[in-house]
Each structure stands twice: as structure tokens, then as C-alpha cells.
Amino acid sequence: MSVSVLPARRPARWRLGSRQTNEAILGLVLVAPLMLWLASCILYPLVSAVNLSFQDVGIIGTGGSFVGLDNYAFILKSGGFWAALGRSVIWTVANGALQTVAAFVAALILKQHFRGQSIARVWVIVSWIVPTVVVAIIWRWILGTSGGIVNYLLLTLGVIPSPIGFFGTSNTAFASTILINSWRWFPFMTVIVLAGMQSIPEEFYEAASVDGASSWQKFANVTLPGLQPVLFVMGLIGTLWSVNVFDTIFLMTGGGPASASTTLPVFIYVTAFKGYQLSRAAAASVIVGLILVAFVLAFLRWMPSPTDEEAYR
């Protein structure tokens, strides 16, 4: 039915000089720079990376020849890749859990009315504003064994007999980096969650109070469902961001000690620029990209979306 209608309407809508046509052209003109930017900055490197992954380029600046799927086979057989994938999963889950809990706690506190609320709302975001390199330097000082404040306090209070090398052992280095990254990123989630909370009508809470709901029941039955659209987006985008974090890890530990904090982005960097295996790193990048696309599709398939009316009931 619609097929028979469209040809009759199109000439009217797209007549040269008509208002609709002019608006459409203006829209295209306005969006064109962004599309060109996306094509040049993202699409081109993506295509280049795929192309590179089928060659045998080692050092940047050298040529390569076509090797088919050899690089993919090498990466998939590499113990280093699977170990890095495992660490990336731990990294993502731990960061997601820590940041979500911290963001909810902070947002719930900041939602309350108290003196200095405005200052607190600005102050909480400071750690997110600070450049990563500064964060890395600050935390290396704080956790250092030579004059680091944490070791000093623990020693002074008699909690530990000797300084802890937070970046000195495999477990403490990775855990410390996760904590620092969560500290850096939870303010961003706090702001998003707080904005979501403020969009929930106050009447819902008043109605719940009339029904005799406890604080927990209000949180579980009003706040959480009301935040569902926000959590959906944050769950998806936050996971992708988290998997791709490179700067914090590389600046804090360089992927060490003994590769203990080498997640996938660090593995790819080290393969490309320390091991001079650019094509293999490109193959690893493509595999990681495919894993993340699979995650996105699974997330969309299995997680309740904001448009799912069931979620609002």
C-alpha cells in the first residue's frame, strides 16, 4: 500500500526550490563535515588496520606483502593474547562494578539537600577532569614506598611492618590500577546517574511513601527502574570505554610487573611498537573489534532496552 503512495508524494516533497528540498540540502550540508571527519578519522584507520592485518609489516615505515590469515592464526595461538583477554575481562568487570557502586552512592548523597551541595557536586568531578598523566604521577607518589603517604600512614599506625610495593607484585599492581581507574571515572558516572535521578518525578517517591515503602523499596522500585535508560546506555558505552582504556594502565604500570596488568590495548601497543610487529597488532585489533561488536549485539539482544515498555512497569 505504501509503495503506491510514495511515488506520488516524492515529486512534491523533493521539488527543486521547495522548502522541504532546501531544508534537506541544508541538513546534508550541515552534517557533511561531521560525516567526512568520521570517514577520515575513523573509517579510514579502520579499513587501513584491516588491510594491515593481512600483510607482514613489522616496523612502521617498512613495506609488507600479503600473508592472508597468518597474523590472525598467530594471534589466536598466542598465549599472550588470551592472557590479555582474560585480564581485560577482569579489568572491565571490576571497573564496572566498582564505578557503578561508587557512582550510585555518590549520586544518592549528592541528591540530598545540604549546605555546600553545589560545591560538592562540582568537587566530585575533579578527579575526572584531571589529565590522566597527572593522575598517574599523583598516585605513584601516593602509593610509593619512598615517602608515599599511604605507606607512611600504614607504617605509622602499625598496620604493616614494612612498606608495601603496590606496583611491585602482580596482584597488587593490577588491583591498584583498577582502583585508580575507578576513582578517576566514577565521577562521570555519578553525574549521569544524578541527572537520571533528578528526572524521576518526586511524586513517585511521595506515592511510595504513602504506600509505606522503605528507603530500600523506594530505591529498588522507583529509582532503579527510573534509571533504566541511563544504566542501559552506561552499561554499553561504559563497557566499551573500559575495555579500551590504555593510558591509565600504561602510565601506571606499563603493563607490568611481568605482564600482570597487560590488558588487550596494552598488548596491542606492545606488539606493535615494542615488538615491531605492526601487522600482528593490527590483527589483534581487528579481533578485539569483532569481540566488542559481538558484545554490543549480545547486549542489545539480551539486555532490556529503554524502549521496552516492560522495563518501565
Next chain:
Amino acid sequence: MSKRLFVFTLLIVLAAVTLVGCGGAQPTAAPAAPPPAAAPQATQPAPAASAPVKLTLWHMEQPDHRVKRFQELIDKFNAANPGIVVSQEVQNWNDIYTKAPAAVAAGNAPDLLFTTPDFTLLLQPLGAVQPVDDLVTEMDQAHHFYPAVITPFKYSGHVWAVPIWNMTHSLWYRKSVFKAAGIDKIETWDEWQAAAKKLTAEKQYGMGLPANKQMYTDQVVYDFMINSGAEEIYNKDGSVRFDNPKTVAALDAYSKLYQYSPPDSPSWTWGEAEACFDAKTCAMVLQFTVISTYDAAGGDPADLGVMAIPHAADVTQSGTMGAPNAVMVMTKDDAKKQAAYKFLRFILEPDNYGSLLTAEPALFLPLTEDGAKSTTFWNDPMTVKYRGQVEGMIGVSQNGKMYGFTSTNIFPSIAKISGENMFAQALQKVVIDKQTPAAAATWGQQLMMQTVEQ
């Protein structure tokens, strides 16, 4: 699925793909590199006679006082040579291994680039480095390079860089701390371990040793290998000989001393070791120098001790990791190349050379005989103040060796062995993963052999 839901889903997938692209994309393939130039080539027309020749110099000496001293010398050269304008651009050692090949691929390489032996070996096969045999021969006749300093830059039938200064490790300590502990001198590893144990106290670690997967750790591991007699890492046929009893002994000695190091030393680079010594948290460190920071902290010159690195009982003479720095000429433009030669001749004139070396007092050591006598070097206030230590460092530097460049047989895989910090990785197997030194040496050998085969 409703139309709205479909559009929403599509947008989310596009956003996700975009994010994936942001995180995963790697630099693009570059065109094949030209073969190494065998002789100076003029691939671009020379600039008009009236236009000054502009030279860009990249170096990795970031501290302000070094940049300032470089600029003083550059200004002096530019003033004396109106037809040439040299400008410096400061890089850093962590990035340069990736940045320089990318710059070469993009056609944005500098005209002059500071280098080390392994870094030269990385760039030379890209066809980006010009041979400088003629200039090095001329400078050798004029200033007399020390015998071993040209060798690391000489292969494939040419010399690829002009040696500029040397940097070697020494063992740094405080004489008063040694005296209080009743330590006189340390020559062997057994004495070293006993001293470290004796010096370890409540607020002091006996020895500061790094265990980071980083160049500093590579260098210190190699200090131990040299002093164990394991300085050769290649056989004559290019195969790796890392897995041998002397390397095992070196890793074993390292791990025995490492127990007296601060617990955060797996994240150390040079700066942290120096800071540990300055804070008196470390009684001993292996470093190029600690003089600048020691002096800035108000240290007493008479109390600062420097000695050669102790050695295994079956080795008769101490050795040290020596990192000769040099300058590569990258430009293929003949006029620029002649200007670059003029600049390097200027730099190696003893007075200018002394000024250059004291860009970081008591760190950069002379590589030419007349440079070692330069009045500007010895009259520098810091050199005067720490003359005894500087003389000690120069003495130690006579036995400096660089991994992969100990013989005339130089193999390209050393660039990857160095770039991937394989010595440091092998050490981490011992001090972090708690493997035996023998197992770590075998593991390191396999890692290096894979690189050689590639």
C-alpha cells in the same frame, strides 16, 4: 521490532563500532622503504644561495638546563654561520622508537637525530640514515675518538652516526654510610651481597635495583652479565647465547641483591632509583650519575662515593654497560648534509664539546681525546665541585660495553631484543614470578630466538 527500536538499535551499533574504531585502530601501512643509501645523494634541489639552510635537530635530553645549554650552542653556531639556521626539537626516549620510524614513513624526519647503537640499527634499514664515514674519519683525525666508540655504529660497510658522548653505570654510595657500617671496599659479588645485607636497616634498603620491564632494568641486568663474563649475547653465526651458565650466575646474583631493594622497584626507571638514593632510602644504586640531584639536595661532595660495579669471583676486571650516544644525519639534501657536517664539526671543537658535555654535569662523558682535556669541561663549576667523582666515572667508562655491540658482528635482531626489554623480562621471571635463574635464562633464550627467527 518497531521502527523506532530498529533505528535506536542501529544508532547504538554505529556508536559502538565507532568506539571500537577509536580504541583499536592502528597506524596505517607505509610504503616500502628505499634501500640504504650508499653515498650522499641529492634527491632534492639545493635551496637558493640566498636562502638559509634550515636544519632540524631532534634530541631526547628533556631537562630544561640541558635544552638551555643546547640552545646556547645552537645560537653560537647560528651567529657564526649566517647561511645556516639550526633549531632543536625535544623528544623523549620512550616515544622516539615509535615516533622516528613514523616520521621517516611520513617524510617528516629531522635532519639530525641523537641516537644510541640499537636505535640506529632500528632506523638504518629503513633507508633513513645517511652514512657519515667521511666525517667520522675526519673527526677522528682531528680529535681522536676513543677506540671502541665507533664500532657500535659501524656495520653494513659504513659508519652511520657520529659519536658524541658516553654514559656508563657506576655504583654510587655515601662514604659516611659505608664507614658507619664498617664497609671498606666492594669488589666481588659476595662482598656486595654482604654489604647490602649489612646496610639494610629499618629505614634504609641496602641496594636499589630495578625490576621494571624497561630500558633501565635492561641496562642493569647487562651490568651483571658483563661482570659475570656473559657480555656476548650472540654467537658468531647470529644465534643467541643468552642461556649459558654465566648468564644464570648473573641472574642469580641479581636476585640475591634484589631482596635488599625497595618493594616498588618493579616500577622503577632511572629517576626513581636516583630519588631513592637522594632520600637516603637506598644505600647503594647503579646509575649513570646522581650528582645533580645529590647536589641539589645539599649533599656533601666529599661524602659521595662512586666505584666500579662489583664482579663475579671468577672475573678479574669490573665492566659496565656503556651507552655511547651519537648523532645521525638523516637528510638526503646535499646542501643540508654539508650544513649538518659543519654543525657537527663545530660541536666537536673542544671548547664547544666541553660546553655540550656539561649540559648535564658529570653525566655526559667525553669520547674524544682532546674533548677529555677541554677546559670548558673541567672548569664547569659542577665538574670542579665533583672532580673526584667525575674522574672516577671516566675511569669506570673505559670498560663500557653495549649489549649486541661487543664485537664487529652486529645483528639486527638486537633492536627488537632491546625494544622488547627482553633482559628485563627474563629478570622478572626470577624476581617476580619466582622461577629459578636457569629457567629464566632458558625462557629468555627462547624469546630471543623467536625474534632472531622472525
